[in-house]
Amino acid sequence: MRMDEGKAICAALGISQWEAAFGCELLEGELNDRPEEAGNLAAFMATLFAGLAPRLATAVVSISGLDLSDVKPEHGHQIQDLVLDGFEKGYEDLVRRKGLRLGRNEE
Numbered sequence: 001m002r003m004d005e006g007k008a009i010c011a012a013l014g015i016s017q018w019e020a021a022f023g024c025e026l027l028e029g030e031l032n033d034r035p036e037e038a039g040n041l042a043a044f045m046a047t048l049f050a051g052l053a054p055r056l057a058t059a060v061v062s063i064s065g066l067d068l069s070d071v072k073p074e075h076g077h078q079i080q081d082l083v084l085d086g087f088e089k090g091y092e093d094l095v096r097r098k099g100l101r102l103g104r105n106e107e
Contacts, residue, residue, distance in 0.1 A: 018046035 023042035
């Protein structure tokens with residue numbers, strides 16, 4: 001498939017190319033029998049990653065003593081772990097606050 005064909009298909013479906021890529025990856029894993037949940041997570045991930053590349057480049061340049069040549073592919077796994085830690089903490093807090101709003105004390 002050519003890129004323009006992929007873009008046209010995504011446009012017809014009303015999704016981004018990020019959503020399509022993440023959706024495919026998710027449906028190949030544990031969400032293969034839960035397409036609606038995979039779609040929701042793919043949309044979340046597409047929002048998360050859209051525009052992230054230039055923001056990361058800006059962040060690297062803004063760190064004194066660091067430049068883009070210092071960033072290596074193998075660092076991606078360490079950063080992925082940091083992102084997952086923040087994700088888990090953020091959503092654990094969301095669940096806690098949701099429980100408090102609904103009158104459940106889940107501490």
